[in-house]
Amino acid sequence: MMGAPESSPSPGGATTRQVQTWQNGVVADSLDTLAEEVPVALEFNGISHAVMLATPLDLEDFALGFAISEGIVDSPKEVFDILVETGCDGITVKLEIAAGCFARLKEMRRNLTGRTGCGLCGTESLAHAIRPLRPLSQPRTLDAEAVRRALAGLRRHQALQQVTGATHAAAWCDDRGELRLLREDVGRHNALDKLIGAALASRPAERDGFVVVTSRASMEMVQKTVTAGFATLVAISAPTRLAMDLAQQAGLCLIGFARPERWVAYSHADRIAAPLPRSSD
Numbered sequence: 001m002m003g004a005p006e007s008s009p010s011p012g013g014a015t016t017r018q019v020q021t022w023q024n025g026v027v028a029d030s031l032d033t034l035a036e037e038v039p040v041a042l043e044f045n046g047i048s049h050a051v052m053l054a055t056p057l058d059l060e061d062f063a064l065g066f067a068i069s070e071g072i073v074d075s076p077k078e079v080f081d082i083l084v085e086t087g088c089d090g091i092t093v094k095l096e097i098a099a100g101c102f103a104r105l106k107e108m109r110r111n112l113t114g115r116t117g118c119g120l121c122g123t124e125s126l127a128h129a130i131r132p133l134r135p136l137s138q139p140r141t142l143d144a145e146a147v148r149r150a151l152a153g154l155r156r157h158q159a160l161q162q163v164t165g166a167t168h169a170a171a172w173c174d175d176r177g178e179l180r181l182l183r184e185d186v187g188r189h190n191a192l193d194k195l196i197g198a199a200l201a202s203r204p205a206e207r208d209g210f211v212v213v214t215s216r217a218s219m220e221m222v223q224k225t226v227t228a229g230f231a232t233l234v235a236i237s238a239p240t241r242l243a244m245d246l247a248q249q250a251g252l253c254l255i256g257f258a259r260p261e262r263w264v265a266y267s268h269a270d271r272i273a274a275p276l277p278r279s280s281d
Contacts, residue, residue: 014036014164015033017033034164037055038055039091040054040059041090041091041093043092043093045096046094047105047106049105052187054185054187055167056091057160057185057194058194058198060082061201063082064076064196065198066193066197067079068196068197068227068228071104074101079096080097081095082095130242134250135251139252139271140208140271142253142271143274146175146176147210147255147263147272148261149178150212151212151259151263153177153179154169157169157171158214160184168187168188168191169214170183170195171195171212172230174209180199191214192221192224207229210230210231211233211234212236213233213235213236216239217239222246226246226252232254233254233255234255234263235254236259237257239256248268252268
């Protein structure tokens, strides 16, 4: 029988723990690597705004990406400082943002006050949940071969997923399908926010290429991608109907069920150049 679980920190947001395995009736003690998941609080100008469970990696990218993708700020220039503090109960990320953005955030928070316990109830709540999206301007043509190349090479860059099997990834690929940036997290929204923060911090003027996520494409994922200014979202799993509708309205090329050999284009398929041969069925 195993004793008390032992743990040792592993680089890259993971921890190794002692476990018991069962295979074909044979029981054995072994070690397994688990993804970290901790409470991360985001504060804006000293006011706590949100607490998420996240993998404690790239938290500056996460905070900046969240601020941009949720419409709290419009550009990295409006975030003056990001400070990460680790405490007994979790991690706090403190952002100092421009006064005008902070005033907008306070107005957003007032609009959330008074909701009933079931969450998004009634027309007013729904209007706040699905915020207006500025249509993407002059979207670029997407090369089908670039999408195939990006999907074929994505997994080998998912270092944390390879050792834990528990994380999502979001990647930014260029027009040739070469991976520029990748971020991982236990949460799909968190991974996308980390990617957005990293991409806009390092290349604030660039929105070329496309985004790939190892998850379904929900309405929130579409909102975040469009708000960040990227013209294409490629998802490994399915989109929702609302995600498809929002993508169509905002000018986002949305691809789901994406594999190197096949995918489904749900919006603006006309922007995909040199498509794969059509089926005769």
